[in-house]
Amino acid sequence: MTPEEKAIELLVKDLEKIEDSMLKRIVALVKSGNFTDADIASLSGQVDFFQQINQLGYAGKLEKFFEQYDEILKKINQEAISRGLQGLSGASARTLDNYVNLKAGELLGKAQNFGNELQSALMSNLIAGTPIKDLVATLKETITPLSGNQLKVALNAGVKEFRVLTTKKVYEDLPEQRFKLYGPVDEKIRPSCHGVMKYQPKEGYTKKEIDEGAWTKLAIQGAHEFSNNAKGEIIPSSYNMMDGKEYTFLFTGGFGPCRHEPLAIYKEN
Numbered sequence: 001m002t003p004e005e006k007a008i009e010l011l012v013k014d015l016e017k018i019e020d021s022m023l024k025r026i027v028a029l030v031k032s033g034n035f036t037d038a039d040i041a042s043l044s045g046q047v048d049f050f051q052q053i054n055q056l057g058y059a060g061k062l063e064k065f066f067e068q069y070d071e072i073l074k075k076i077n078q079e080a081i082s083r084g085l086q087g088l089s090g091a092s093a094r095t096l097d098n099y100v101n102l103k104a105g106e107l108l109g110k111a112q113n114f115g116n117e118l119q120s121a122l123m124s125n126l127i128a129g130t131p132i133k134d135l136v137a138t139l140k141e142t143i144t145p146l147s148g149n150q151l152k153v154a155l156n157a158g159v160k161e162f163r164v165l166t167t168k169k170v171y172e173d174l175p176e177q178r179f180k181l182y183g184p185v186d187e188k189i190r191p192s193c194h195g196v197m198k199y200q201p202k203e204g205y206t207k208k209e210i211d212e213g214a215w216t217k218l219a220i221q222g223a224h225e226f227s228n229n230a231k232g233e234i235i236p237s238s239y240n241m242m243d244g245k246e247y248t249f250l251f252t253g254g255f256g257p258c259r260h261e262p263l264a265i266y267k268e269n
């Protein structure tokens with residue numbers, strides 16, 4: 001497991017805990033049962049669910065998680081600098097920083113959503129008079145969870161995306177810089193990634209060549225060559241690739257489970 005994957009595991013676990021504590025708080029709040037309209041009105045007006053989530057540490061956990069983006073950036077930049085290149089300009093570093101802020105905002109938005117959904121789900125259950133013993137289970141069923149596997153996939157994709165964006169920015173003023181696709185070749189590899197990994201030349205491609213379709217050509221080749229899984233069925237992502245999808249510098253084999261990304265290569269490699 002990479003340090004980033006570890007950090008994601010940790011964050012998702014922490015958020016699960018926050019989610020559970022939040023539900024427990026709510027049950028404690030309504031333990032008395034038998035709500036009148038006045039009770040319901042005051043509960044929905046007084047309790048700021050988003051604020052409660054943050055009190056339980058949500059924003060703090062996120063901030064901590066995004067601190068590692070700094071380390072990712074430094075590592076990729078240092079690699080270039082150690083080769084005598086200039087590395088990131090101040091303006092590029094600020095652009096990446098803005099991007100990270102947007103990403104963090106997106107996750108805060110999810111917590112806001114969670115708070116809103118929880119609040120309205122609670123209201124409807126109070127109005128309906130759902131027995132307290134069924135309340136947590138009912139709420140859990142209704143609301144989109146704050147954590148879970150979907151979040152894990154999104155966070156992993158986000159980290160990979162940030163690395164690719166940093167790579168792009170670090171080598172932006174060096175049109176001759178060459179890149180290769182890196183990542184595992186194993187039983188989980190997508191046919192398109194497999195094609196690029198297998199057929200890309202040792203000296204890689206420039207970003208311009210990749211933008212003009214150098215990877216796409218190899219990915220289509222891979223989609224044909226590796227389109228069957230062990231059972232002889234066609235792997236669905238093969239169809240997409242054969243259907244004129246581009247294999248780009250940023251998206252490579254598609255976000256989510258694609259574990260391949262462009263890295264700069266140097267003459268001595």
Ligand SMILES: [Zn+2]
Pocket residue numbers: 183189190193252253257258259260
């Ligand atoms: Zn891939």
